[in-house]
Amino acid sequence: MKRAHALLLAAVLIAGGGGLMFLKVSRLGLPLLPGQTAPVWTVEARIEFDGNSRAAIVVLDIPDAPGEFVTLDELFVARGYGLNVESAKSDRRAEWSIRRAHGKQRLYYRIELAPSDEARLTDRASHAPPAPAKPDYVEPLASAVKDTLSEVRANSANIFTFVSQLLVQLNTAAPDGNIRIIRNNLDTASEEWVGRLIHVLAGARISARLVRGLVLDDRTSEPQLLSWLEVHNGTQWEGFNPQTGQRGFPDGFLRWSVGSRALLEVSDGRNAEVRFSSSRYAQSLTRVARDRAEATHAWLNDLLLFQLPVSTQNVYRVLLMVPLGALIVALMRTVVGVPTLGTFMPILVAIAFRETQLAWGIALFVLITSVGLSLRFYLERLRLLLVPRLCAVLSLVVLLMLAISLLSVKLGFAQGFSIALFPIIILTMAIEHMSVIWEESGGGAALKEGIGSLFVATLGYLLMTEPHLNHLMFLFPEILLLLLAVFVLLGRYTGYRMTEVLRFRDIVAAEDDVRPRS
Numbered sequence: 001m002k003r004a005h006a007l008l009l010a011a012v013l014i015a016g017g018g019g020l021m022f023l024k025v026s027r028l029g030l031p032l033l034p035g036q037t038a039p040v041w042t043v044e045a046r047i048e049f050d051g052n053s054r055a056a057i058v059v060l061d062i063p064d065a066p067g068e069f070v071t072l073d074e075l076f077v078a079r080g081y082g083l084n085v086e087s088a089k090s091d092r093r094a095e096w097s098i099r100r101a102h103g104k105q106r107l108y109y110r111i112e113l114a115p116s117d118e119a120r121l122t123d124r125a126s127h128a129p130p131a132p133a134k135p136d137y138v139e140p141l142a143s144a145v146k147d148t149l150s151e152v153r154a155n156s157a158n159i160f161t162f163v164s165q166l167l168v169q170l171n172t173a174a175p176d177g178n179i180r181i182i183r184n185n186l187d188t189a190s191e192e193w194v195g196r197l198i199h200v201l202a203g204a205r206i207s208a209r210l211v212r213g214l215v216l217d218d219r220t221s222e223p224q225l226l227s228w229l230e231v232h233n234g235t236q237w238e239g240f241n242p243q244t245g246q247r248g249f250p251d252g253f254l255r256w257s258v259g260s261r262a263l264l265e266v267s268d269g270r271n272a273e274v275r276f277s278s279s280r281y282a283q284s285l286t287r288v289a290r291d292r293a294e295a296t297h298a299w300l301n302d303l304l305l306f307q308l309p310v311s312t313q314n315v316y317r318v319l320l321m322v323p324l325g326a327l328i329v330a331l332m333r334t335v336v337g338v339p340t341l342g343t344f345m346p347i348l349v350a351i352a353f354r355e356t357q358l359a360w361g362i363a364l365f366v367l368i369t370s371v372g373l374s375l376r377f378y379l380e381r382l383r384l385l386l387v388p389r390l391c392a393v394l395s396l397v398v399l400l401m402l403a404i405s406l407l408s409v410k411l412g413f414a415q416g417f418s419i420a421l422f423p424i425i426i427l428t429m430a431i432e433h434m435s436v437i438w439e440e441s442g443g444g445a446a447l448k449e450g451i452g453s454l455f456v457a458t459l460g461y462l463l464m465t466e467p468h469l470n471h472l473m474f475l476f477p478e479i480l481l482l483l484l485a486v487f488v489l490l491g492r493y494t495g496y497r498m499t500e501v502l503r504f505r506d507i508v509a510a511e512d513d514v515r516p517r518s
Contacts, residue, residue, distance in 0.1 A: 006492050010485040017481030020303070024476060028300055029116075029289040034471035037282040038114060038289075040072065041216050043254065045109045047264065049272035051101025058096040058107060059265040060274065061257035067213070069113035069254055072291040077108040091259065101269065113216075113254065114288045128234050132202040144178035145203050159206055159233040160247065167197070167229075167245030188243045191227045195260060197242055198229070207232040210260050211239065214276055216252040222277050225256065225263070286475065305474060313474075318351065320473040323483045325350050325460035330490050332456050337497030340453040341430045348426050349453070350460035358461055364404065365454060372397055372431040373438075380435070394428045 024030045029038070047058060058078075063071065064087070076083050081096040096107055137145055152169060156162035170179055171188060182200060186193045191210060198208045211230045214223040228249065229240045239249040249255075257263055266272040293301035305313055325347035332338040340346050353361035375396050379389055430453070438446040463469065473479055 003492060006488050010488045013481045013485035013488070017478040017485070020478040020481075021476045024300055024303070028293045029285065030475050031285040031289070032472065034286075034467055036285040038285040039280055040283040040288060041069070041113045041254075041278055041280050043111050043113065043214065043216070043276065043278045046275045046277070047105075047107040047109075047266075047272070048275075049101075049105050049266050049269035051103055051105050052268050052270065053100060053102050054268045055099050056097070056101035056105070056269050057265075057267045058105075058269070058272075060094045060096075060107075060109060061212075061261065061263050062092050062094050062109060063111060063254065063256050064092040064258075065255060066111075066113060067249065067253055067255040068115060070116035070292050071111060072114055072288070073112040075108075075110040077110070081107065091257075091261075105269070114283075114292055116292060129207045129232055131205045132207060134205060135199060135202050137203065140181055144181040145200055148178050148182065149200075149204050153204070159231065160238055162204070163201065163206065163208075163229075163231050163240055164245045164247060166200070167240060167242065170197070170200075171243055171245065189227070191260075194227045194229050194242050198260075201231070209258060211255055212257045212263060213249070214254045214256060214278065215250045216254055216278050216280070218280055221279060222275070225276065226250075226253075228253075230258070303478075305477065316477075317470065317474055318354070320477055320480070321464040321470065322347060322351070323480055324463050324469060324473070327483060327486065328460045328463055329456055330487060332452075332459070334490050334493055335495075335497060337499030338452045338456060339449045340456050341433050341449050342426075342453075345426050345430055346453050346457040347460055349457040350464055353457065353461040354465060358458065361461070362454060362458070365457075367404070368397065368400055368427055369431055369434070369450065371400055372427065373434055376431050376435045390428060390432060393431055397428050397431070 025032065045060065045062075047060060049056075049058070058081075062074075062085075076085075076094060076096075078096050081098045084095045084097075086093050086095060094109060148166070148169065152162055152166045156165050170182060172179065175183065182196065184196065186196055191212075194210045198210065201208045208229060208231045211228040212225050213228060214225060216223065227242065229242045230237050231240060232238075238247060239253075240247055264272060264274045290301075290304065290306050293304065301307070305316055308316070326344070329340065329343065329346055333340065333343075349361075349365060356364060372393060376389075376393055379392055384392065430450075434446045434450055437449060
């Protein structure tokens, strides 16, 4: 029963920790490897107009739901202008105002974006709009629309196929009389053409709207604003190319504005225009994932350690590695059978090695414990009580560390300054423990435990300073649940240790020799 309980607990811990890791990777895009980068786009809208030396108000439609991108940051630049960002029914507009606008005026809006599949799906999931009222077309447009819609309806199965077939017919290279009337010599790449399509679809009671957007591509730094048609089928919105009828949006399509309202409105200004430019650069994938989580207000953002103060983050970068060092201790003692001076002393020594580096750390550890052990044997001759003797050893260890630091100053060894980071109490107890073992079991047993502790501390240092593991533990602290599951399973281990197998190999060989052969 206890074994089954332990296995069930381990399975729950593994499922919980693994599930949180999967969600962070799939939803937030957190990288499993350090140093990975992700593309980030900077898009700038530059507004220019000539002022009339009067009060001016500039209104620009800005992205609210940018389609397959998520907004990381926004910047508004306009010297001397007041700014107000209005948001109504998912329509965001930036409003700049100034008391006097003299001469040429320039205003800038800049947005940073990162690709996000989740943002694209969220944007399309919206409430169904009411069906539009059927327009009162005038002749000959009324007859042309009626005949065209009837013909398309016979060749379609649903709203989306209806729209696709209609666009194909309206953009045919050999139009008939009805198509020419509907086209009315409009440019099929213009907003007026999309407006005409919306007007025609209203005759079939189909909800449609204008979408303006930019195609972000490395091959062009000055993208042109495109007019796209978007249709609702009662469940979701879907885009259509107004020139070909092709369903969907182009790759890298940034939805800039939705609706037929003017993109730019300038009061008391002349020659107003807006131009766009874009650039792409590589950003740390960790930074992008963190900004994406903050921008989308994902609940997983509450589980990230980035929201802690930087000083606290640095502390946890070290503390989160301690259980990995404990894993080495557990494996070495339970499975391998390496003796150590205490349970967690090798972990603390490994933490000290992070400051002194491995080679210097080993040298300093050996020097301090050797000299301290010699002084401990000297104090033994004085027949001191246990507590005063430990205090004396502690004072001697501090004096020894101070002497090494002062000597390092003379010799120019910076590594000697880090000796103060060694756990003084742990070193004191290690010296005391080694001396007791020396007296009870001999010098060989004491040296074996000392060397074993140093060996485990070295392995712990190598594991705790591995960059990939440091990256994983900080971004995914739920790995501690996986380690907890491993500790639970190790706690149920009842097999032989590897050192015991080597120790009793002669007995096993003797049993094989006396075993009768068939």
